[in-house]
Every structure is written in C-alpha cells, then in structure tokens.
Amino acid sequence: MAECCNCGKTFFIGGQSIDGYRYCSATCSRLHPVIVTAESLPAATVQQFVEKWRHGDCPVCKRQNGPVDVHAEHRVISLIFVTQWHTRRHISCRRCGWNKQLEAIIYSTLLGWWGLPWGFVITPIQIVRNAVGLARRDTVAATEHFEKAVRRQLAAHQLQSARSAPQA
Numbered sequence: 136m137a138e139c140c141n142c143g144k145t146f147f148i149g150g151q152s153i154d155g156y157r158y159c160s161a162t163c164s165r166l167h168p169v170i171v172t173a174e175s176l177p178a179a180t181v182q183q184f185v186e187k188w189r190h191g192d193c194p195v196c197k198r199q200n201g202p203v204d205v206h207a208e209h210r211v212i213s214l215i216f217v218t219q220w221h222t223r224r225h226i227s228c229r230r231c232g233w234n235k236q237l238e239a240i241i242y243s244t245l246l247g248w249w250g251l252p253w254g255f256v257i258t259p260i261q262i263v264r265n266a267v268g269l270a271r272r273d274t275v276a277a278t279e280h281f282e283k284a285v286r287r288q289l290a291a292h293q294l295q296s297a298r299s300a301p302q303a
C-alpha cells in the first residue's frame with residue numbers, strides 16, 4: 136500500500152516511482168518537478184504567501200469571508216458489490232468548505248449504503264468525517280495542507296516562468 140505524493144490517494148497496485156516518490160497515476164507523476172521544487176522553497180517566502188492568501192479573497196466565492204484554508208470533504212458511493220470512497224480537498228473560505236461538507240453528507244447518505252459489505256462500513260465513517268469537518272473551528276495558523284498547497288502554487292509558477300524565460 137502506498138500514498139500518492141501528489142493527490143494523497145491510497146493505492147494498492149500500479150502507480151509510478153520517481154526518486155523514491157510514489158505516484159498513483161501518470162497524471163500525478165507528471166507533477167513530480169513541482170512537488171520537488173515545492174519542498175525546496177525557503178520557509179520565509181512560503182510563510183509570506185501563506186499569510187497573504189489566507190487573508191485574501193476566497194477562490195471559490197470570491198468574497199472576503201474570513202480565513203482561506205484547505206477544507207476536506209469525504210464521499211462514498213456504492214453499487215451492489217462495488218463501493219468507492221474518496222476525499223477531496225478544496226481551498227476556500229470556511230463557508231464554502233461547509234457547503235461542500237454538507238453536500239458530501241447528503242451525497243453519501245443517499246448513495247453510500249447500497250453496497251455489501253463496504254457500504255455499511257464506509258458510509259458512517261465518511262459521514263462522521265464530514266461532521267467533524269463541519270464542527271471544526273478556524274485555526275489561528277494556517278493548516279499544514281494549506282501551506283503545502285501554497286508551496287505547490289509557488290513552485291508551479293516558478294517552473295512555468297523558468298520555462299517561458301528566453302534562453303540565453
């Protein structure tokens with residue numbers, strides 16, 4: 136069992152390995168340069184952008200609704216013998232995060248149960264995980280996930296401008 140260094144998905148078979156980093160798919164492994172650059176960015180620079188983006192407009196509703204952070208929603212869907220579940224993380228304000236978590240609770244409550252045996256095991260877990268997210272207060276400092284997202288944005292930007300810069 137391995138965890139994808141890009142999307143965080145847990146996978147059992149397949150995937151790709153680059154310099155000890157594991158990726159679940161070719162799409163994720165293509166982002167390897169971004170992941171490596173992101174980790175090497177100086178902490179002071181990253182912190183500056185974390186503060187700036189955290190108190191900026193929400194990328195989803197475009198409003199200034201308090202601190203922007205990463206909010207996770209957990210979904211499950213079953214169809215007789217197949218049950219699939221996943222976690223998605225969104226960068227948004229608290230209110231947009233709540234909306235996604237509520238949506239995920241409704242989705243999972245309606246569609247999660249219809250599989251044996253995993254529907255009955257995973258559905259309550261996903262519902263509780265969303266409920267925990269809903270109940271969570273904004274933290275004073277940005278979460279680790281938000282810092283990671285900021286690092287990747289900066290790294291992607293850096294790599295892109297390096298590529299478009301004229302070659303001397």
Ligand SMILES: [Zn+2]
Nearest residue numbers: 139142159163
């Ligand atoms: Zn992945």
Ligand SMILES: [Zn+2]
Nearest residue numbers: 193196228231
């Ligand atoms: Zn929002």
